Amino acid sequence: MKVLLVYPKYPDTFWSFKHAIKFISKKASVPPLGMLTVASMLPKDWQKRLIDMNVRELEDKDLKWADIVFLSAMSVQKKSVREVIDRCKILGVKVAAGGPYFTSCHEDFPDVDHLVLNEAEVTLAPFIEDLKNGCAKRMYTAGNKWADVKETPAPDWSILEMKKYATVNIQYSRGCPFNCEFCDITMLYGHAPRTKTKEQVVAELEAIYSHGWRGGVFFVDDNFIGNKKKLKEEILPAIIEWMEKRRYPFSFLTQVSINISDDEELMTLMAKAGFDTVFIGIETPNEDSLAECSKAQNKKRDLIGSVKKIQQFGFEVQGGFIVGFDNDPPSIFQSQIKFIQESGIVTAMVGLLNALRGTKLYHRLKEENRLVKDVTGDNTDCSINFIPKMHKETLVSGYKKILEGLYSPKQYYARVRTFLREYQPLQQKRAFHFKFMHLQAFFKSTVILGVIGKERFQYWKLLIWTILRRPNLFPLSITLAIYGFHFRKVFESHWEES
Numbered sequence: 001m002k003v004l005l006v007y008p009k010y011p012d013t014f015w016s017f018k019h020a021i022k023f024i025s026k027k028a029s030v031p032p033l034g035m036l037t038v039a040s041m042l043p044k045d046w047q048k049r050l051i052d053m054n055v056r057e058l059e060d061k062d063l064k065w066a067d068i069v070f071l072s073a074m075s076v077q078k079k080s081v082r083e084v085i086d087r088c089k090i091l092g093v094k095v096a097a098g099g100p101y102f103t104s105c106h107e108d109f110p111d112v113d114h115l116v117l118n119e120a121e122v123t124l125a126p127f128i129e130d131l132k133n134g135c136a137k138r139m140y141t142a143g144n145k146w147a148d149v150k151e152t153p154a155p156d157w158s159i160l161e162m163k164k165y166a167t168v169n170i171q172y173s174r175g176c177p178f179n180c181e182f183c184d185i186t187m188l189y190g191h192a193p194r195t196k197t198k199e200q201v202v203a204e205l206e207a208i209y210s211h212g213w214r215g216g217v218f219f220v221d222d223n224f225i226g227n228k229k230k231l232k233e234e235i236l237p238a239i240i241e242w243m244e245k246r247r248y249p250f251s252f253l254t255q256v257s258i259n260i261s262d263d264e265e266l267m268t269l270m271a272k273a274g275f276d277t278v279f280i281g282i283e284t285p286n287e288d289s290l291a292e293c294s295k296a297q298n299k300k301r302d303l304i305g306s307v308k309k310i311q312q313f314g315f316e317v318q319g320g321f322i323v324g325f326d327n328d329p330p331s332i333f334q335s336q337i338k339f340i341q342e343s344g345i346v347t348a349m350v351g352l353l354n355a356l357r358g359t360k361l362y363h364r365l366k367e368e369n370r371l372v373k374d375v376t377g378d379n380t381d382c383s384i385n386f387i388p389k390m391h392k393e394t395l396v397s398g399y400k401k402i403l404e405g406l407y408s409p410k411q412y413y414a415r416v417r418t419f420l421r422e423y424q425p426l427q428q429k430r431a432f433h434f435k436f437m438h439l440q441a442f443f444k445s446t447v448i449l450g451v452i453g454k455e456r457f458q459y460w461k462l463l464i465w466t467i468l469r470r471p472n473l474f475p476l477s478i479t480l481a482i483y484g485f486h487f488r489k490v491f492e493s494h495w496e497e498s
Helices: 018-024 033-041 060-065 075-091 100-108 120-132 185-189 198-210 228-245 258-262 264-273 287-292 303-312 332-343 360-367 392-407 409-422 436-448 456-469 471-497
Strands: 002-007 047-052 068-072 094-098 114-116 168-170 215-219 250-256 275-283 316-323 348-352
Touching: 002 033, 002 060, 018 436, 018 471, 033 047, 033 068, 033 120, 047 060, 060 075, 068 075, 068 100, 075 094, 075 100, 094 100, 094 120, 100 185, 114 120, 168 198, 198 228, 198 250, 228 264, 258 264, 258 275, 258 303, 264 275, 275 303, 303 316, 303 332, 303 409, 316 332, 316 392, 332 348, 332 392, 332 409, 348 392, 392 409, 392 471, 409 456, 409 471, 436 471, 456 471
Parallel strands: 002 047, 002 068, 068 094, 094 114, 168 215, 215 250, 250 275, 275 316, 316 348
Antiparallel strands: none
């Protein structure tokens, strides 16, 4: 059997980093980890190829080679998904689809030959067996069964053009102990965090290392700290030991909840293990809105104080924010700007609230007859799929003011300096893996941002300030300047479209 694993193209979004990765001559931000893991589950005598459409074009000859196409995606890739399915139909190639988008919205794809839904560890093997025997059904679901990730095989890195990516990824756990109304993670992966063993984690790090990777590694867990006890007693000590042995070839980033700030031991261990960036869903500084969306872990705490503490323990905090809650007051737009600027969260993804299919929010709004369309999957494209309590024009206008207030050069670069003043990276001996792309990025930034860019005054001001005040953070200041260029390009394109 010849299997072509196809990962559809992302549009130009906040998290694509499309305009940033051009500075280091990369094609995509991260590889399709799910597809690489599925590839490891296929029979050894099957031929397999991967086409990540974010790295190279999908050609007809690729589709004609295949006996079957395996397709996986998230909702933001829906346009590319439709194009791939249509091309397969024209060429007579069967399609088997799975992953989060198809699991949530499988009824939207009556023309897909086989739907292998939920987690592949549960549903893929029965499908493969039926496919071998010529009796494959149209749909395979897991019912109420969750996968045991201790049995999950390591990704098949051999089929990936690793050098095309800015960062590679790994997964330690699935699921989240919290139950935010707008989030579909618990629907897809459950409440109880299911975790891999320390042996699995170390083996996967070793595999990435053996394939020549040196640089950023993204732990894609929905909430990396869902099981703090196991992290502190087993996983982080094992990572620390491995990193010391290999002379710190990687830096790690991951997703956590704000309550990480309450555990200094955990933060210390994570920093020692090589974690330097964490994404946190902060959502809103408005207590009533936090209560509305069941964001209990964020309530009744000094959110800015929590962020500052995390930064002082050696982490860059990236934040997710939302406007459009029923309890948002007219002042929410200025409150969000003020909070983000004071916190020094440079990478602040602010989106309009949308109701993802299957979430508690979706079911509530459906009962209230407030749903109007499906989500686009893009957090920052000014779209909203339900009737908000606030007047829609007021909401969208206020949202645009937030983006203008956060990502205009003066405000953005001021926030970078706020962060660099607070940030205290862990001081320890680590091997610096210089790459030509670092020099390339610097020189490109001096031209694109420092000469022809509208932010050129702020760019040079930041560089001089960093050299004088925090010279050891000079490379980070260049990186954040480049990020700002990407964010502005994305938002400007959305404003033109809307």
